[in-house]
Amino acid sequence: MSYINKKNNKSNDIKSQKIEVKCINLNEFGQGVFKLGGSIKCVNNLLPGESAVIAINGDKCKVHNLINKSKKRVDVKCGAYNKCGSCHLLHMNYNEQIKFxxxxxxxxxxxxxxxxxxxxxxxxSVLEGYRNKMTVAYKYSDGKIVYGFYEEDTHRIVTNDYCLVHTKEQNEIVKEIGKIMNELHLSCYDEDKRKGLMRYVQIRFSRYTKEILVTLVIGSNVFPSRSEFVKRLRARCPYITTIIQNVNSRKTSIILGDEEQILYGKGYIEDEILGVRFNISSKTFFQINPYxxxxxxxxxxxxxxxxxxxxxxxxxxxxxxxxxxxxxxxxxxxxxxxxxxxxxxxxxxxxxxxxxxxxxxxxxxxxxxxxxxxxxxxxxxxxxxxxxxxxxxxxxxxxxxxxxxxxxxxxxxxxxxxxxxxxxxxxxxxxxxxxxxxxxxxxxxxxxxxxxxxxxxxxxxxx
Ligand SMILES: C[S@@+](CC[C@H](N)C(=O)[O-])C[C@H]1O[C@@H](n2cnc3c(N)ncnc32)[C@H](O)[C@@H]1O
Structure with missing residues (x-):
């Protein structure tokens, strides 16, 4: 394999069409590379040797259906794969990921x-649930609260029932927060109107102490029913060891604001690397794979x-x-x-x-x-x-x-x-x-x- 140094779904010259192609290579982002006319195109989720029908719509290419599957392909368990933009190689078996x-x-x-x-x-050795920090955005879509990661290069939320790279507890907390928001009629933050409450939730865990820190990033420091929210969250996710409120009302893509308040617990978690103990608070940089x-x-x-x-x-x-x-x-x-x-x-x-x-x-x-x-x-x-x-x-x-x-x-x-x-x-x-x-x-x-x-x-x- 050698790489084509290009991440590209753009094909301005071709309008909405489906076309059969054969993948000849991978680019440096793990996208399948194919030839179309005289040019080289790239598409997510296609492996060398595979043929597929590609839907080309405006500037986007997408695999419509695979005609033959590579032996190096594995079934992807993630429901949001290729939409959320966080993972790129889940369709390759682990040996292939390593080779890549x-x-x-x-x-x-x-x-x-x-x-x-x-x-x-x-x-x-730990291939799933390894990420010790999960950050999820909350928004309204068709009047309903939705939460998830942003689609690549956008602020559109991709919902996902279960994110594989995060733990069962992180996934549970995200869902329970959505439910409690509905029960208590709490709003999501609207970036355009700069109004509303819940903006992001960040969940960090410690591999060593098993402590869990939840940071609620809200758009204003008025948090209605706050103690009831905390009470319900703790009751449903008793493994949470500390909860922080962080206020971020700025027009920015930076997740965390400056103002913080501890709502429960000591405000940080502790983890260990090679026998040395580290305190981790909401803003601490810490390597994301503790294994x-x-x-x-x-x-x-x-x-x-x-x-x-x-x-x-x-x-x-x-x-x-x-x-x-x-x-x-x-x-x-x-x-x-x-x-x-x-x-x-x-x-x-x-x-x-x-x-x-x-x-x-x-x-x-x-x-x-x-x-x-x-x-x-x-x-x-x-x-x-x-x-x-x-x-x-x-x-x-x-x-x-x-x-x-x-x-x-x-x-x-x-x-x-x-x-x-x-x-x-x-x-x-x-x-x-x-x-x-x-x-x-x-x-x-x-x-x-x-x-x-x-x-x-x-x-x-x-x-
Ligand atoms: C990849 S992290 C490495 C952190 C640490 N070595 C570790 O393993 O956790 C890079 C670090 O460089 C810091 N950094 C970025 N630009 C810097 C600069 N111009 N001068 C000093 N530090 C910088 C960041 O804040 C971040 O903590």
Whole structure:
């Protein structure tokens, strides 16, 4: 398989028609690629080798019916598949999903002429109910309350009886909230009129303590029948351990507002990664797959192979999870993160776990590292885990200047990872590349790269 770098359902030249096509490939989003006339088109839910009748309507392509099924196809249990936009690969058997992700990473590297041997992916053992955070929107449709995820690239809600990647409890809570809203005649928030109550509900669970946090995101701070609502929700979902009210009346696609109030319980949940405990509140960034995150962090640990005397920089550290799980193997750890709340959480996490050899700085990672380079600060190892957009050239050139002996780059977007590696490869060689399947059923993939500083005269190693 190789990828066609295009996500496309658009076909402005063809008006509403049904046409038989054969899938020749997959694109990087897991869509089936087919030829139509002289052009290449892509459609969800079609595998290489399969023929299908495709309905082409305006700028949209959709599989109308499959003519032959690939052996790699599995039945999809999700009722909203391909509508909600969250999962993309559920129609592939798990082996194929894995192959797809490995090839994606290899192709990203190839695009930047990076030669590296990618290790076999860390497969997931929990394939369903793995996501520890569920966010659902509530709206009116034909006068009825509907709830679900947004259709891809829209604010249209796709209803779904049961979301497979979330737990039974998360699914139950979402439904019970809908029922209680009806019973108490509570309204949904209307984004256009900027009126109404329930906007989103976010449900987070802890794998380790089994605690569940429900955040009710409402459009105004007047919440009629609030205590009755909380009473009914707790009675029907007794496993909920804490409930928060969050007010978000802004015209924005950001889910959470600034104002919060605890309605029940302690206001946060606790989870553990590799023996370190973390407090998670509504706004805390926390890796969404609590089963795979330990594999990911173990890989970071393995790649760093710390001896105990190293000073480590954990850049883009979030709530400090990577640095905190490694602090007992290093001399000292610095964490840098630009989100204020995450830094507060990271410091609390250090205190709660009595980890003393760590310090978190709230700053833009690029500005921080430029400053460190100016000061000729000494870091033995660097961990960097930037967002999907990757890091910045200035950050990367400053890393080359600071010259830590080892870098472990954790990335949730192999394309920006490969782009960034090009700069680091001026001074570093790739030692290892690992992949962890954190986002089962989706095209997303987590990649970990270990880089070693080359001695000034050594040529670049190619593997
Ligand atoms: C992919 S997360 C990684 C978090 C953490 N390493 C973990 O495993 O949970 C990326 C983090 O980078 C932070 N971030 C984004 N842009 C940043 C910047 N310019 N400077 C510092 N931190 C940034 C985000 O707030 C987020 O916490």
């Amino acid at each position: 992700k490995e090839e994606y990473v290899n192709n990203c590297f190839k695009q930047y002429s990076i030669k590296a041997k990618v290790e076999e992916i860390e497969r997931a 795979q995150v330990e594999l990911l962090y173990k890989k970071v640990d393995e790649y760093l192979h710390l001896q105990g005397d190293e000073v480590l920089l954990d850049a883009y550290c979030g709530v400090g999870t990577i640095g905190l799980t490694l602090a007992n193997k290093a001399k000292y750890v610095y964490g840098v993160e630009n989100n204020k709340q995450s830094v507060i959480n990271a410091r609390n996490n250090a205190n709660n776990n009595k980890i003393k050899n760590i310090n978190f700085v709230c700053a833009d990672a690029t500005e921080y590292i430029i400053e460190m380079a100016k000061m000729k600060a000494k870091f033995d190892c660097l961990i960097m885990d930037p967002p999907r957009t990757g890091s910045t050239d200035k950050f990367l050139y400053s890393v080359n200047e600071l010259a830590p002996k080892r870098i472990v780059y954790v990335s949730c977007e192999a394309k920006t990872l490969a782009r960034d590696l090009k700069i680091l490869l001026e001074k570093y060689s790739i030692e290892k590349v690992g992949i962890v399947d954190m986002f089962i059923g989706t095209y997303h993939v987590e990649t970990v790269v270990c880089l070693e500083a080359r001695s000034p005269k050594a040529p670049q190693k190619s593997k």
